[in-house]
Amino acid sequence: MSRIHRHWLPWLVVVVELVGSLGSNARADTRGPAALGALLALAAVLPVLLTRPRAWMLAASGLCVGGYFAAGYSEGPIFMALPAVTFAVALSSPPRRWVGWALLAAVLVVAGILLNPDGPRFDGGPAARPWRSGAGLEGDISTWQAFGQVALIAASGAIATALRSRNEARAQRQRRAVSDERVRMATDLHDGVGHGLAVIAMQAGAALHVLDRDPEAARRNLEAIRAESKESLDLLRRQLARLTDTDAPAGSAPRAxxxxxxxxxxxxxxxxxxxxxxxxxxxxxxxxxxxxxxxxxxxxxxxxxxxxxxxxxxxxxxxxxxxxxxxxxxxxxxxxxxxxxxxxxxxxxxxxxxxxxxxxxxxxxxxxxxxxxxxxxxxxxxxxxxxxxxxxxx
The missing domain is CATH 3.30.565.10 (Histidine kinase-like ATPase, C-terminal domain)
Structure with missing residues (x-):
């Protein structure tokens, strides 16, 4: 189950989408109530609030945006709804899971833009198309809006995919560093403590062997055991300090x-x-x-x-x-x-x-x-x- 994302940026996107769509439709002469257009815009952008939005939500968002345009509602922040959702989905899912849904969503949005009965068009007059040369050609802003919307969707998905790849690479490097540190610690313990215990066992056996007939030799063995034990304990304490010192920067813990x-x-x-x-x-x-x-x-x-x-x-x-x-x-x-x-x-x-x-x-x-x-x-x-x-x- 997806959890509500607590970062402030997705909430800002939702608020801008809701307030901007409500304001633009309230001032325009639209076919439907402004509140309905604002609700469509809100539904289109809501997936950005989820920590891991599902890929199918792209199609749902595209349907809301396409319906918004097909119903004749005013332009405004609605153009950013589907790119924002695409970014959120691509940031949390591999491309193979969301690209197909993004294509479907783009088709729905393009269809809505082209079916918009009140969409902006050039009337063919020379004042409306100073950039054109020749007569008899007509420009359609809706076509360029559709093209721009597809470009925004593709760019959002590409940027999110790049960020996701970078985050995965960083996480992999961190996991590798943790694994390498564990191997180093295990090696230090094996080399130091393992060797110390082997020497202690040998010294103890030698001390027991000569304890009755050569107390002085047994004493030397016991002194060697004490020295080896102290060195092994010091090494063990250093390793435990590296394990428990969570506040120390990486690499600053004492090493063997x-x-x-x-x-x-x-x-x-x-x-x-x-x-x-x-x-x-x-x-x-x-x-x-x-x-x-x-x-x-x-x-x-x-x-x-x-x-x-x-x-x-x-x-x-x-x-x-x-x-x-x-x-x-x-x-x-x-x-x-x-x-x-x-x-x-x-x-x-x-x-x-x-x-x-x-x-x-x-x-x-x-x-x-x-x-x-x-x-x-x-x-x-x-x-x-x-x-x-x-x-x-x-």
Missing amino acids: PEHGLADLPALVERVRSGGLDVSLRLEVTSAPAEAERAAYAVVQEGLTNVLRHAGASRAEVSVVASSGAEMVVTVRDDGRGSDIPGKERRPGMGIVGMRSRVEALGGTLEAGPEVRGFRLRASIPLSGSSAGGAEGLA
């Missing part, structure tokens, strides 16, 4: 900290302190910011998968430059990779997110089991960066 290559040693050390033997080979010290963030995300997700799924005792992480044109990030473990027969492997959200992040930079990502263990390899372009400075094995 942006990690880079310089943060890789600390990341590896957190995992290593839980009992997993991790080696780091870092031969790239600087790269474009997006490339550094992608490399960090690949290493983080790779180590998280090792902790959660591999059952490995050792992992190797390497970040090296390949011919100076790209950065190759590899995470390899010695856990179970291809030794699970009959199990279908499907890429999880982490690998899908990594692949999307790497491919957005023009790189590639490969992930799959080896004879022993699992390997994750990402090639990330280094265009515009200064790579170099080996740091060797850590």
